[in-house]
Amino acid sequence: MRELRLHGRGGQGTVIASKLLAVALFLEGREVQSFPMFGVERRGSPVTAFLRVDDLPLKLRCEIQEPDDLIVLDPTLIGATDILAGLKPGGRILINTDLAPGDFPQLLERAHVSTIDATGIAIRHGLGGKSQPIVNTAILGAFAADTGQISLASMCNAIREEVPIQIDANIAAATEAMTAVRHAPMRPAAVREVARA
Amino acid sequence: MKKVMIGNHAVAWGVRLARVEVISAYPITPQTQVVEKLSEMCADGTLAARFIKVESEHSAMAAVIGASATGVRTFTASSSHGLLYMHEMLHWAAGGRLPIVMVDVNRAIGPGWNIWTDQNDSLSQRDTGWVQLYCETNQEVLDTTVMAFKLAEQLSVPVMVNLDGFYLSHTAEPVDVPDQELVDRFLPKREAPYKLDTENPRAFGALVRPDAYMEMRWLQQESLQQVPQALAAIEGDWQRMFGRSYGAVEAYRAEGAELLLVTSGSVTSTARAVVDARRAAGEAIGLLKVKMFRPFPTALLRDALRGVPRVAVLDRNISPGHGGIFAEELRSALYDLSDAERPELFGYVLGLGGRDITPTVIDGIIEQARAGIAPGREDLWVGVNP
Numbered sequence: 001m002r003e004l005r006l007h008g009r010g011g012q013g014t015v016i017a018s019k020l021l022a023v024a025l026f027l028e029g030r031e032v033q034s035f036p037m038f039g040v041e042r043r044g045s046p047v048t049a050f051l052r053v054d055d056l057p058l059k060l061r062c063e064i065q066e067p068d069d070l071i072v073l074d075p076t077l078i079g080a081t082d083i084l085a086g087l088k089p090g091g092r093i094l095i096n097t098d099l100a101p102g103d104f105p106q107l108l109e110r111a112h113v114s115t116i117d118a119t120g121i122a123i124r125h126g127l128g129g130k131s132q133p134i135v136n137t138a139i140l141g142a143f144a145a146d147t148g149q150i151s152l153a154s155m156c157n158a159i160r161e162e163v164p165i166q167i168d169a170n171i172a173a174a175t176e177a178m179t180a181v182r183h184a185p186m187r188p189a190a191v192r193e194v195a196r197a
Numbered sequence: 198m199k200k201v202m203i204g205n206h207a208v209a210w211g212v213r214l215a216r217v218e219v220i221s222a223y224p225i226t227p228q229t230q231v232v233e234k235l236s237e238m239c240a241d242g243t244l245a246a247r248f249i250k251v252e253s254e255h256s257a258m259a260a261v262i263g264a265s266a267t268g269v270r271t272f273t274a275s276s277s278h279g280l281l282y283m284h285e286m287l288h289w290a291a292g293g294r295l296p297i298v299m300v301d302v303n304r305a306i307g308p309g310w311n312i313w314t315d316q317n318d319s320l321s322q323r324d325t326g327w328v329q330l331y332c333e334t335n336q337e338v339l340d341t342t343v344m345a346f347k348l349a350e351q352l353s354v355p356v357m358v359n360l361d362g363f364y365l366s367h368t369a370e371p372v373d374v375p376d377q378e379l380v381d382r383f384l385p386k387r388e389a390p391y392k393l394d395t396e397n398p399r400a401f402g403a404l405v406r407p408d409a410y411m412e413m414r415w416l417q418q419e420s421l422q423q424v425p426q427a428l429a430a431i432e433g434d435w436q437r438m439f440g441r442s443y444g445a446v447e448a449y450r451a452e453g454a455e456l457l458l459v460t461s462g463s464v465t466s467t468a469r470a471v472v473d474a475r476r477a478a479g480e481a482i483g484l485l486k487v488k489m490f491r492p493f494p495t496a497l498l499r500d501a502l503r504g505v506p507r508v509a510v511l512d513r514n515i516s517p518g519h520g521g522i523f524a525e526e527l528r529s530a531l532y533d534l535s536d537a538e539r540p541e542l543f544g545y546v547l548g549l550g551g552r553d554i555t556p557t558v559i560d561g562i563i564e565q566a567r568a569g570i571a572p573g574r575e576d577l578w579v580g581v582n583p
Contacts, residue, residue, distance in 0.1 A: 034201070035364075
């Protein structure tokens, strides 16, 4: 079983992102369970969503405390909320930002870090407004390329099934993000000390 | 056809497949998407039902009572304070022997104001004469919603299908949507023996004097007593046609157990994972899922628990001043067993107002119950920070 947690802000499509990924994984024959952090969602406020995936039927029906992967749709949440809470050692973080993974040295001590400018991609493809772009499909394209856990074809099929408008633009955004994602492996602090010595 | 869907949409699909003819409902978190999806289906014509908009839950139930009395299939859904506001009308539906099906998305009662899950809303309605069924998965929600109509119409009793707020209502998972033609064969159009009909006028709801009132209640009780057997037969048909059934009570890995957990609703699923882990470690621990709370499946529970040394009941509810409600009813059901056969019963109250029930929490209960630690009271609170 793998467990994923998504962090975003109300209006970015965080909960839909978790559902889209669930549908894509389901189309590949996996068992899935996707749910929002149970609460009240408001535009701009922090939103958390979860996804469980396994080859066997899922039994756990409780919140995810120790995720394997994180997707961060809004980089301003880093520091504002404890996004690393419970992340398994050696876990992966994918961040929507125009910065490079190396610009997050503190995160790299705890996890593998990847970055994608999903906001730029979403704006270029006319997804949402410029002040409130909907970045979910772009970041999922990056997730597909970065983790290999899901194919782009399945991601696009999930978009066709679940997204009511701008299907072509969303698919184009996911596809562009596939090639634009940047990755850096974890650099544990201890290893860095040794290198310095 | 399998689709990834939230529990609230599984409800709407069940209602659509049952070809419900009149719906009236008022939205309330966490039930809102049931109402949204059904009104969407009525608007786009995929469900040929009349959707009656109302200003409150009391009126919603009143509207479906009126519609059901004309002989059509009816549905409503609510949650928490909405269900409480319906309370008077719940008695009218049951006393009037109207086969209304409703879904309650289990949510705590305020204050403290809380939108998260527990079972106090539906369990407060336990003496209204409604059948109560509690679901564990979104598939079970869809299947049970359809089967509920057959059960209700067969015995002229209203049925309340319950699902946990958020843990099911807002959680998306794969659900098999049965073929409409097969469901039509399983559940034909409702045939009402008595109905409001201008061609054949009758009076309903007239004054009933002491010489007849008690017989009405007795007949209602007789019908409710037939529910476990009727549900078993209906589930048998469902199993043959769709390959799935659940049972009013289900024993899971209970063979030779020294301790059985008793659960209802979505926590059952997490408890299965805990039982699997314990069994893998060679421990004799099993599970009993109670799906039917009204009528209380006394005979089934006695059979399932006879001779089991210890039982730990997980109650996501509280009867203030008494204890967990499933535990209290189960104690009374087991009273008539002989001393040698009667399990030692521990009643745990947990997960109120949506507090998360994790495997760690359930493991803690297992350790406590196995050690036989009971501080001289029937309500053992789990995870409370005094």
